[in-house]
Amino acid sequence: MSTDALEPDRAADEARRLKLYAYLDAREHRRTYLAIMRLFASTLLADLSAGEVSAALAAAERRGDVPPGEARVETVIVRLKQLVEWGNLVAGRREVVASSIAEFQHGSVRYQVSKLGVRVQRAADELLRTAEGAREVSRELLPAIAAGLDEMLCRLASATLEHGRDPRSAAARRATERLAEQVTTLFLQHGELAATVRDFYAYLGQVVTRYHLVADEISGFRNLLVEYIQKVVEDVLRHTPAIAEVLTRAEFAGAVRELLTLLTPAGSLGADLERARGRRHEDWVELTDWFVDRPGRPSQVTALREATARAIGTLLATVKRATSGGGPEPGRRAELLRLAKWFDEATPDQANTLAAAAFGLYSARSLLPAPEHDGGDDERTAWADGPVLDVTVSVRGRGDRGARGRTSRILDDPLGREQLLAEARRDDARHADALAELAAAHGRLDRVTLSPDALGTLCGLLTDAMAQRERVTDTGSSGDPVGGLRLTVRPEPGRTQTIRTRTGTLQLHDTTVEVTS
Known part of the structure; x- marks a missing residue:
C-alpha cells in the first residue's frame, strides 16, 4: 500500500482520537462529564449502569460538584451516550433480573471506560493538580x-x-x-x-x-x-x-x-500490544x-x-x-498600578478628573477657524469619495511610527579593526608620555612648559579635583589609576598658580596646584 493511501486513514485516526478531549472543552455540562469520567477512572474494570452513575452523581450534586438536575437518570443516559460517541466510554450489555421494563433498560446497558479515555482523564486530573510554579528537577x-x-x-x-x-x-x-x-x-x-x-x-x-x-x-x-x-x-x-x-x-x-x-514474551498478546x-x-x-x-x-x-x-x-x-530601572524603555508598571489604585478608590467625579489628567480625555474644542473646502471636501461630498490622506504603513498597521525590523549585521573588517587598535595604542602611548611629563614636573609646575598632551591630561585631573572639593577645607584631589598620578588643588589667598604651555599660559588665582606620583 502506498504512503498516499495511508494518509487519509492516519488523518481519520487522529481526528477520532482528538475527540476524546471534547468533554474537557464542552461549553455546557463540563462539570458533569468530569464527574462521570472520574467515577469510571477511579476504579479498575469499572462496569456501571446509568442508574449506578446517577446514584453517584446524586451525591456529587449534594456536595455542589455538579449542577442541580444532572443526577436524573434520563439526563445521565444522554451524557453517557455522548461520551460513548466521543470514544471515552464503551457500551455493553449483560443479563439482569428486573421488575420493570425501565429497570431492565437502565440496568442491562453497562458502560466501561476505554483505554484512551482513562489516559485522557488521568492527564486532565494531573494537569488540574499541577502547580503554576517551577517543578523540581529530579537530579538524584x-x-x-x-x-x-x-x-x-x-x-x-x-x-x-x-x-x-x-x-x-x-x-x-x-x-x-x-x-x-x-x-x-x-x-x-x-x-x-x-x-x-x-x-x-x-x-x-x-x-x-x-x-x-x-x-x-x-x-x-x-x-x-x-x-x-x-x-x-x-x-x-x-x-x-x-x-x-x-x-x-x-x-x-x-x-x-x-x-x-x-x-x-513467548506468547503474543496481539499486534496492538503496547509494551513497556x-x-x-x-x-x-x-x-x-x-x-x-x-x-x-x-x-x-x-x-x-x-x-x-x-x-x-x-x-x-x-x-x-x-x-536598576534603566533600559531604553523603562517600565511603567508601578505608576500604572498606583493609578489603578487611585481609580479604584475614587468617586465617579474624581475618576473623571483622573482620566482627564492622566490620559488627556477632555471634551473636543475647536480653537481654529474652519478650513477651506477644496478638492471636493465639503458638506455635500461623502467621506468615502473625499480626498485621501496618505498614512504610513507603521501607523496604519501598528499605530506608531517607531522603527521595526532586525538590526543590520555588524560586518567583520580586519583592516579597520587593526587601524583602530593602532590608534588606541598611539593614544595610550601619548597618555603615558603626558603622565610622565607631569610626574617629572613635581614641585616645579610653574617653572616648566607643558606639551599640549600634558596640558589636556592636567586639565582633566583638575576638573575632577574641582568637582570633588570638600565643603570645609575646599580642597579637592583626583588621580589617574593607570599612571599612579595624583593632583591636589587647595585654596591659597593671594597666590596665582601659573602653568605655561607651548600654546599659552593658564593662571589660577588664589589657588595652588600640586602634582605627586
Missing part, C-alpha cells in the same frame, strides 16, 4: 541511571549465562525477571528525569519572557539563578559523561539486541539520543546546557532592568 536520578546501566549489563551477562545452560530452568527465569526489573527501573528513572527537566525549562521559558518583576519575584529569581540552575548543570556535567561512555561502547549495540531477545519501555529498539535509541550527541543532532544534555546559558543571560538582564 542521574547517578541512579549511571549505576543502573552498569547493573543492567551485569544482570544481562548473568541471564545470558543461565539461558546458555538451560533456558527452561528456574535459575534462567529468575535471571530474566531480575533483568526485566532492572530495565523497567532504568527507563522509569529516565522518564521521570526527562519529564522534570522539560517541565522546569518550560517554566523557565515562561519566566524569561517576563518584562516586569515585582520585589518578591526578584528575590526568587535570584535564588533560581545563583543556586538551583547551577546545581542542575553541575550534576549534569558530573554524571552524564559516565552514562554516555556506557551507551557509546562498541559492544553495547550487541548487548541491546541480546537483551531484547531475552525480554521478548525498554522492550523495543526505539526505546534504547531514544535513551542514547538523550545523552549522546550525533552528527547534526545534538543531545538533550547539550540542549539543556545551551538553554541554561540563554536563560541565565536573559534572567540576569531582566533582574538588572527591574532593579
Whole structure:
C-alpha cells in the first residue's frame, strides 16, 4: 500500500482520537462529564449502569460538584451516550433480573471506560493538580541511571549465562525477571528525569519572557539563578559523561539486541500490544539520543546546557532592568498600578478628573477657524469619495511610527579593526608620555612648559579635583589609576598658580596646584 493511501486513514485516526478531549472543552455540562469520567477512572474494570452513575452523581450534586438536575437518570443516559460517541466510554450489555421494563433498560446497558479515555482523564486530573510554579528537577536520578546501566549489563551477562545452560530452568527465569526489573527501573528513572527537566525549562521559558518583576519575584529569581540552575548543570556535567561512555561502547549495540531477545514474551498478546519501555529498539535509541550527541543532532544534555546559558543571560538582564530601572524603555508598571489604585478608590467625579489628567480625555474644542473646502471636501461630498490622506504603513498597521525590523549585521573588517587598535595604542602611548611629563614636573609646575598632551591630561585631573572639593577645607584631589598620578588643588589667598604651555599660559588665582606620583 502506498504512503498516499495511508494518509487519509492516519488523518481519520487522529481526528477520532482528538475527540476524546471534547468533554474537557464542552461549553455546557463540563462539570458533569468530569464527574462521570472520574467515577469510571477511579476504579479498575469499572462496569456501571446509568442508574449506578446517577446514584453517584446524586451525591456529587449534594456536595455542589455538579449542577442541580444532572443526577436524573434520563439526563445521565444522554451524557453517557455522548461520551460513548466521543470514544471515552464503551457500551455493553449483560443479563439482569428486573421488575420493570425501565429497570431492565437502565440496568442491562453497562458502560466501561476505554483505554484512551482513562489516559485522557488521568492527564486532565494531573494537569488540574499541577502547580503554576517551577517543578523540581529530579537530579538524584542521574547517578541512579549511571549505576543502573552498569547493573543492567551485569544482570544481562548473568541471564545470558543461565539461558546458555538451560533456558527452561528456574535459575534462567529468575535471571530474566531480575533483568526485566532492572530495565523497567532504568527507563522509569529516565522518564521521570526527562519529564522534570522539560517541565522546569518550560517554566523557565515562561519566566524569561517576563518584562516586569515585582520585589518578591526578584528575590526568587535570584535564588533560581545563583543556586538551583547551577546545581542542575553541575550534576549534569558530573554524571552524564559516565552514562554516555556506557551507551557509546562498541559492544553495547550487541548487548541491546541480546537483551531484547531475552525480554521478548513467548506468547503474543496481539499486534496492538503496547509494551513497556525498554522492550523495543526505539526505546534504547531514544535513551542514547538523550545523552549522546550525533552528527547534526545534538543531545538533550547539550540542549539543556545551551538553554541554561540563554536563560541565565536573559534572567540576569531582566533582574538588572527591574532593579536598576534603566533600559531604553523603562517600565511603567508601578505608576500604572498606583493609578489603578487611585481609580479604584475614587468617586465617579474624581475618576473623571483622573482620566482627564492622566490620559488627556477632555471634551473636543475647536480653537481654529474652519478650513477651506477644496478638492471636493465639503458638506455635500461623502467621506468615502473625499480626498485621501496618505498614512504610513507603521501607523496604519501598528499605530506608531517607531522603527521595526532586525538590526543590520555588524560586518567583520580586519583592516579597520587593526587601524583602530593602532590608534588606541598611539593614544595610550601619548597618555603615558603626558603622565610622565607631569610626574617629572613635581614641585616645579610653574617653572616648566607643558606639551599640549600634558596640558589636556592636567586639565582633566583638575576638573575632577574641582568637582570633588570638600565643603570645609575646599580642597579637592583626583588621580589617574593607570599612571599612579595624583593632583591636589587647595585654596591659597593671594597666590596665582601659573602653568605655561607651548600654546599659552593658564593662571589660577588664589589657588595652588600640586602634582605627586
